[in-house]
Structures are given as structure tokens and as C-alpha cells.
Amino acid sequence: MIMTPGLRKFALTLHVIFSVGWLGAVISFLALVITALITEDAQTVVAIWIAMESIGWFAIVPLALASLLTGLIMSMGTPWGLFQHYWVLFKFFLAIFATIILLLNMGTVSDLANISAESGSIELAGMQGELIHAGGGLLVFL
Numbered sequence: 001m002i003m004t005p006g007l008r009k010f011a012l013t014l015h016v017i018f019s020v021g022w023l024g025a026v027i028s029f030l031a032l033v034i035t036a037l038i039t040e041d042a043q044t045v046v047a048i049w050i051a052m053e054s055i056g057w058f059a060i061v062p063l064a065l066a067s068l069l070t071g072l073i074m075s076m077g078t079p080w081g082l083f084q085h086y087w088v089l090f091k092f093f094l095a096i097f098a099t100i101i102l103l104l105n106m107g108t109v110s111d112l113a114n115i116s117a118e119s120g121s122i123e124l125a126g127m128q129g130e131l132i133h134a135g136g137g138l139l140v141f142l
């Protein structure tokens with residue numbers, strides 16, 4: 001089914017908002033990770049784990065799913081198609097891959113945020129892992 005030009009413009013606007021929003025939310029997550037790795041204050045790190053859990057579940061995950069869904073609508077509702085051009089299929093697989101890693105990683109972030117809040121420990125190794133996840137995610141976007 002091919003979209004009318006007005007509908008296509010509207011859907012593309014949403015697709016770009018969600019996709020670029022996803023990128024922006026990952027950058028904020030990375031800013032928190034960097035702050036946690038350079039601060040000397042344990043309480044700041046505990047608070048940052050909680051903030052990372054919120055940004056992850058309430059911003060990054062919904063934006064990733066919305067970007068994927070609107071991307072699928074853009075490819076199937078326009079002459080681009082999902083399988084006609086390598087870049088559309090490549091984008092699709094990259095976004096699926098990034099979303100699966102994201103969902104798996106958010107389970108870890110929630111666990112470490114709970115441990116950190118309950119015990120006051122900074123979970124340094126976990127924070128270094130988050131640097132790799134958020135940095136890797138950013139590379140996938142680029």
C-alpha cells in the first residue's frame with residue numbers, strides 16, 4: 001500500500017523525530033556514564049544509575065521501538081520497499097540488532113541500579129560496561 005504525499009510527509013516527520021530522538025537519548029545516557037566514571041562522589045554514582053534506568057526505559061526503549069515501527073511503515077508504504085534497496089534492509093537489520101542489545105542491556109542496568117540503590121555500591125565494572133554499550137550504540141548510529 002503506497003501512502004499519499006501528505007501522509008508520507010507526516011509519517012517521515014515522525015520517523016525522523018523518533019530516530020534522531022533515539023540518537024539524542026543515547027548521547028544523554030553516555031553523558032551520565034562519563035559523569036559517573038569521572039566523579040569521586042559515590043552518592044552521585046548511585047543517583048546516576050537510577051537516572052540511567054529511567055532514561056533507558058522511558059526514553060531510549062520507546063524511541064527505538066517507534067523508530068523501528070515508523071521505519072517499517074516508511075519502507076513498506078513508499079516505493080522504497082523493505083527488500084528493494086540494500087540501505088533500507090541494512091538499516092532495518094542494524095536497528096533490530098541495536099534494539100535487541102538495548103533490551104538485553106536494560107535488564108542489566110535495572111539490576112545494577114537496584115543493587116546500587118540498596119547497598120550504596122558504585123558498581124564500577126557495570127558502569128564501564130555501559131560505556132561500551134552506549135559508545136557501541138553511537139557507532140552503530142554513525
Ligand code: HEM
Nearest residue numbers: 012016019020067068071072074075078080088091092095
Ligand atoms: C537507526 C535508526 C534510524 C535512523 C537514524 C533513521 C533516519 C532516517 C532519516 C533521517 C530519514 C530521512 C531521509 C531523507 O528524507 O532524506 C529516513 C528515511 C527513511 N527511513 Fe529511516 N532511520 C532509522 C531506521 C529505519 C528503519 C529501521 C527503516 C526500515 C525498516 C527505515 C526506513 C526508512 C525509509 C524507507 C526512509 C525513506 C522514506 C521516504 O522517502 O519517504 N529507517 N530515515
